[in-house]
Amino acid sequence: MHCLRAILFLCLLLTTAVGAAQQYNIRSWTLEQGLPQSQVMAIQQDHEGFLWLATRAGLSRFNGTDFTTYTKEEGLSSHNISTLFLDSRHRLWVGTTDAGLLLFNGVSFQPYGQEQGVGAKAVRGITEDKAGKLWLATDNGVYSLAREGMLKYASLPDLNYTAVTATPTGELWAGTADNGLYRVKGSQTTHFTAGNSELPSNHITALSVSKSHEVWIGTAKGLAQAEQTTLSRVQLPQHLDSSRITSFTSDHYNNLWVGLQRNGLLKYNGDSFTHITRNGGLRTNRITALSTDKEGNVWIGTNGYGLQQHMAPWFVHFFEFPNLTEPRVTAIAQDRNGTLWLGTDEGELAKMEQHNLTWLSRKPWPQGTTVYSFLPTPEALWACTSNGVWRLAQQTTTHYSTAEGLPSLDVYQATAGPDGQLYLATGGGVAVLQGSTFRLLPSPEGTLKANSILRDSKGRIWAGGDKGIFRVERGQVVQPPELQGLHLTEVRSITEDKKGVLYFAAFNTGILMLQGTKATLVTAAEGLPSEAVKSVYADSADNLWVATSRNVLKARLPALRQEGAFNHRSYSGPSGFRGMEVCDNAMLQTQEAVWFGTTKGLTKYLPGLDRRNKVPPRLTLTEVLLYSRPTDWEALGYAYDSLTGLPVNLRLPHTQNHLAFNFQGICLSAPEQVKYKYRLVGYEDAWSPVTSRSFSTYANLSPGTYTFELMGQNNDGYWTPQPLTYTFSIVPPIWRREWFIGVLLVVIAGTILSVVRLRERSLVKMNSLLELKVNHRTRLLERQNREKEILLQEIHHRVKNNLQIVISLLNLQARHVEDPSAQEVMKALRSRVRSMSLLHERLYQHSNLEHINLEDYFIEICESLYASYGVSMDRIALELDVPDIKVDVDSAITLGLIVNELVSNTLKYAFQEGEHGVLRIELIRHDEVQYTLTVSDNGRGLPEDFFLKQQKGQSFGLKLVQSLSKKLEGNIRFYNNNGTKSILYFVLPS
Incomplete structure (x- = not known):
């Protein structure tokens, strides 16, 4: 403390106090806007x-x-x-x-x-x-x-x-x-x-x-x-x-804000007043009106200087200093006495006590020397500059340069080691103070430029430079094993959080987070908006402040450590940070605030006043345009809302299908940071990408009903809870309208119905004519059929009569034949003709002239033969097993002649005079065309030499049977088994 008093006394001797007022975030609108x-x-x-x-x-x-x-x-x-x-x-x-x-x-x-x-x-x-x-x-x-x-x-x-x-x-x-x-x-x-x-x-x-x-x-x-x-x-x-x-x-x-007619503003917190005048950012001290909006901004009406807005009270600036132009604050530190020390790139030196900033008129270093950083120690204040390092203590100033062993005059940062020695990051490497001279620590990488240096909570010395990240071990600078292979360049800043995690700023690469031996590189993929990181600083509230080339970011460290997610809030000019760009390693936290040395001066951040704007933008649809041109909806005959000027229940013809929407989200805190997303329901389902563009155009819309939906986001990322909607319709052409289609369908249906009815009437008429023609033709065919049947019956009758004549002639001839064998031939011939005559007799006596019932036909043949041979059915019983089969005339004649021959042989040879027996005729149907006819008796059977005679030469009767069998595509077999059995296998057409 004695040293700090001495330094303060030294500064008072060397300086002339020049004050600087706090400047607040106040924006103005005048006639020009x-x-x-x-x-x-x-x-x-x-x-x-x-x-x-x-x-x-x-x-x-x-x-x-x-x-x-x-x-x-x-x-x-x-x-x-x-x-x-x-x-x-x-x-x-x-x-x-x-x-x-x-x-x-x-x-x-x-x-x-x-x-x-x-x-x-x-x-x-x-x-x-x-x-x-x-x-x-x-x-x-x-x-x-x-x-x-x-x-x-x-x-x-x-x-x-x-x-x-x-x-x-x-x-x-x-x-x-x-x-x-x-x-x-x-x-x-x-x-x-x-x-x-x-x-x-x-x-x-x-x-x-x-x-x-x-x-x-x-x-x-x-x-x-x-x-x-x-x-x-x-x-x-x-x-x-x-x-x-x-x-x-x-x-x-x-x-409570109090507007004064000629003396600016007063802000009363319940205990004291803060006076804000032109020196604090007001354009005039003549205040006429005050109001606070829903977002927390204070609006100020003035007499002659337009409208002003006091916003973002968590940032206070010190920009305007007498006799200084564009003060670039490159170094900032606080000693144990609570005094804030500032240094600039032009060698200016200042101190702040009790919010009073004083610039020192006499500096220990030459004018133009850039002050890079300060290191307060209990014994002295060390200043790292572009002209070596300076030690200010007890009314004495000590300057160290290359003559004292510094590898370079550019000394960027200093830290005190665990052994009490001073370590410096210089343009020529890492140096350590030993006694009154410096020694360059050797490095396996050769010559390196050290931009930053830090002693962590474990007492380890870390350095960042143009060839990566290094650690001081055993008197030399080495690359830690856990960081090998990363190939980082231009590491410009190092900081440590309260959990002992280290963060390294690698310009144009990102932020390296080192947790124990685990190294994680945070880049744009993790949410870092800019990889051009200049400085990093971890505060006591577990926030990581990141200075980039464009703005300053505040990220929550718990989420970064646990999830690797860079959840941050960005501060720039519109959000109150008016310092433009933070200088390298020019960030510092004191008990009341976080301080930033910037290219415009000094900025103070008050965390207790920092509040997010949770009021989402109020969305308004300002214009609905046809073909992207201003549209007078009233002149076009559309109903419109007199308050907004927008058409109400808009229904456009299909030829006017090119619409544009102009919209705005009212966010008085930062209107230029409002973001939008929108979609046209009925045309697309997905929302558009988030954009700052405040208009949207849709061309060549098909007929239908559409709803334009709009969402807005304010400067702190809060979206409107519900979308703004506007519904309109594109009316289809007349030929695509529902009523027209309905009428058209009715007309088509009526036409089809009329055609159908006319067709029905025509068909009914044609059917009537066809029925008349059919009836007439039917009657003609019936008459022709009757005539044909009569003719056929007449033909069959004549054939039957002619056959009867033949039979009569045979009978007459037989009376004059005395030879028994000749008489027998005549009898056989007569029976054959008789079988054919019976067939024609049946044909003319029945209505069906095409098919003959075989059972009835076989019975008549047998009855005729029994009568011809004088055999009664009591002596030789007739058994007939013939299914109900009807065959054509040719097949019937053929089968009739075969049965006639076989039955005649049975009646002549099977039984002796007076002997009784059985004659059996059986017809079996195997399928649609194949049949078997069996004629059998229980008489004395075939003579012993029957089969021998059959080989040498058959009788006429057997030859006739064989010939007739071939006509039926069949063959006949004879068997001698307790009588005679003749089996005919034949085929009848289906």
């Missing part, structure tokens, strides 16, 4: 997220980027607007100084004047009580809005009122221009003046109610506060105690 006029008298945010501004050139609506202004041409009765108020029904009320009260419905202005009960020209204050009743402070009294109109409030005198507010407890407060303040609760009215209370002035300029129901009172000469019935003056900073107060607002940190 579209603001219609530079005087902003009132500010109010509506439920859609738009900011309404009262200017001397009309009422302007602001979406964070563009201004839309309403003037007398749009129905505004006066440009002298004094106050704005949005009630619980989302109606915007406009109070003027010379035209009374107006209500804006989004399209037009409705005046409230004498006809509505307002007998005043100037309306300077508007409020709403807990019952939803509207109250006005006017130049001739206080009015309330009832169903029947405005009514003057009789409990207060007719005075010139300047402000009015209602508390949640039911109190009404009204301030006057020169008669103090009134409080009304129920039937009791209390009057406060400068004479009977601590009210600073009888001219009340502003009233506001805090969340704790305190009433803040602004006057022309200071600030007061009222709690219940007690009113007390609030002491402002000395030089501001009698300032004229113009407006109030409360932010999301429970701070």
Whole structure:
């Protein structure tokens, strides 16, 4: 501590103090950005997220980027607007100084004047009580809005009122221009003046109610506060105690903001005031209006300098310093006394004590020397510079250069080893201080450039350089075995977290995380947005700060250590980090803040104030365009919403199928960081890639119903919970419409039905004609068939008669034949002719002239033969087993002649005179065409020489049977077995 006092004493001797004010994140909009006029008298945010501004050139609506202004041409009765108020029904009320009260419905202005009960020209204050009743402070009294109109409030005198507010407890407060303040609760009215209370002035300029129901009172000469019935003056900073107060607002940190007419802003945290003026970032100290939006930004209306926004209070900057231009803070450190030390690339040296920054006019090193880093030790402050290393202690300054053994004059960083020795990262390698000289530590890699050096919690010395990562072991610089094979280059920064994990910044490669012996390279694949990492710093809250070429990142280390995921938050200009680029190893954490040395100066980060913007952007569809051109939907005959100008229930013909959508997400914190994704349901199912583009075009849409869906993301990554939707239809051409198709189907069905009916009638008519023709032809065929049958019957009858004549001739001839053998031949011949005659007799006596029933035919043949040979069926019984088979005439004649021969032989030779026996005829059907005919008897059988005679030469009868068998594609066999058995195998056509 004695050393630190000595250093401080040395610096005081060498310096002249030059202060630098804190600068806040304040953005401005003036005429150049579209603001219609530079005087902003009132500010109010509506439920859609738009900011309404009262200017001397009309009422302007602001979406964070563009201004839309309403003037007398749009129905505004006066440009002298004094106050704005949005009630619980989302109606915007406009109070003027010379035209009374107006209500804006989004399209037009409705005046409230004498006809509505307002007998005043100037309306300077508007409020709403807990019952939803509207109250006005006017130049001739206080009015309330009832169903029947405005009514003057009789409990207060007719005075010139300047402000009015209602508390949640039911109190009404009204301030006057020169008669103090009134409080009304129920039937009791209390009057406060400068004479009977601590009210600073009888001219009340502003009233506001805090969340704790305190009433803040602004006057022309200071600030007061009222709690219940007690009113007390609030002491402002000395030089501001009698300032004229113009407006109030409360932010999301429970701070009260007070606007002063000529002296800037005051922020009151309940204990002390912070004064913000032009030196702190305001463009002017003339404040006219204040308001806080839903995202927590404080909006500031000024007199003559437009609109300003105070955002991201967690960053405070020190950029502007007298006698210094573009101070590039390259080194930052805090000694044990709490003093903050700064160094720049031009050799400037500064210290900060109690938020007061002092630049030293005399430096120990030559002008232009770059200060790379500081190392505070109990004995001294070491400064690593481009001109060696400097030790500042006890009114003495010691300079070490190459003459003292430094391998290079560029000394980037220093650390104290476990042995108390000083280790340096230099342009020529790693050096260690031994006594009063430095020694270069040898390296197996040869000459290397060491950019950074760190002693970890285990006492190990790590160095990062142009050839990778090294560790000091046994007096030399070696590459650790666990990191071999990584081939890292340009390692510029090293840090260690509270878990003992080391992080190395490898420029254009990523971040190497070393957990024990496990090395993990974090790149874009793990979520690192930029691999151009310059510096890393682990703070006590377990965050890893990463400085890149574009911004600074804050990543949560637990997720990185456990999951390897680089979950981070990015800080850049729009999010409050205005330092542009962090210098190498110029990050430091103190008890209250994290400090960054940047290319623009010094930036302080207050983690306790850092809050994410959880308010998603308010999405609005601004335009629906045909063919990407401005479209007047009213002129085209479409119904449209008068508030938005968008067509309602849009149904377009199929020829107008090219639509474009313009949209916007209102995010007042960072409108330029709003991201979108969208899709057209009915055309595509997938969402578009996330984009900052605020329009979408769809061409050649097919007929159908579509819904455009839009999602928005704010600057901190919060998406709208539900998509904005807009539904429209492309009407198909007439030939594709449902009703037309229905009518067409009905017509087609009717046509088909008519054709069918005509066809049916034609078919019925044709069928009738065909039936007549068929009946006629049928009758002709029947007649022809009858004639044919008669003719056939006649033919068969004649044939039968002719055969009878032949039989008669044979009988006559037989009478003159005496030779017994000749008579026998004649008898056989007669029986054969008789069998054929029987067949023709059956044909002409029956209706079926094509088929003969064999059973009946065989019976008639047998009866004729029995009669011819004089054999009775009592002596030789006839057994007939013939199925019901009908055959054609040719086959019947052939079978009849065969049966005739076989039966004749049986009757002649099988039995002796008077002998009894059995004659059997059997016909068996094997399939559709094959048959077997068996004629058998139980007589004396075939003679012994039958088969011998058959070989030498057959009788005529047997020859006839053999010939007839071949005609039937068959053959006959004779068997002598207890009689004679003749079996004929033959085929009949199917």
